[in-house]
Amino acid sequence: MHREDLVRQSLYRLELIDPNDPQVIAARFRYLLRQGDSDGAQKLLDRLAQLAPESTAYQSSRTAMLLSTPQGRQSLQEARLLATTGHTEQAIASYDKLFKGYPPEGELAVEYWTTVAKLPARRHEAINQLQKINAVSPGNNALQNALAQLLFASGRRDEGFAVLKQMAKSSTGRGAASAIWYQQIKDLPVATPA
Structure with missing residues (x-):
């Protein structure tokens, strides 16, 4: 119960500072949705739609409402x-x-763009979107794994290896990175000393 009080107080203070900030409204929206207040959440979603219809706060809130x-x-x-x-x-x-x-935000965005990448005509667009997601939220091993595989399949080896380097820095991504790395280099000719 103590934690709920802290959340409520924090939201109250944020709303005093900037009641029209889309991120603040989205935070209150998420709180109401978690509390089971769908009507209150819908009112805030409608307000967000009026204030900032193109914002990520609105888009992610709309997705959360939809999936609730x-x-x-x-x-x-x-x-x-x-x-x-x-x-x-x-x-x-x-x-x-x-x-x-x-297109959805967050984890669903990775799922969506990975599916889009299966269409050859839209693969380049999907790779670009996955790269943008990776740039703003690095450390997502599932995203990086899919992105590296797509880059290699598209003949963009240098970019693929760069993603594998990112993965290898994470203890949870290291194993997958080494497996993909090995797949990429195992059939390369062995260099002989001159």
Whole structure:
């Protein structure tokens, strides 16, 4: 209970400082959603839509609200099923319908762009988006693993090795990085001394 009081007090203070800051509104939104106050959360989401419809605070809040409903969770599961069964175009269409044409944020963004990368015509776009995500949130081993594999598959070896170096710095990513590294170098010709 003490922790809830701290959260409430912190939100109150932040709202006093800047009540129209999209990040502050999004923080209150997340708090209300965790408390089960869907109506209050919806009011804040509507306010965010008016104040900052293009902000990441709004986009991530909209996604959280969507996934808090049974229909939203079911739609996400359907998109995932389509993606894992090889129905890539239908999966992307399902994701796009679910997220109303806006690519999702966070972990779902990695999932979405990894699926998009399966379409040769959109692979370059997907790689660029995954690189942007990696730049702002480094240390995500699943993201880096997928990104490195895509870069190697696209003939962008130097960039792929750079991602593997990032992975190797993490104790949780080191094993995967070394396995991918080995796959990339095992068939290279052995250099002979002159």
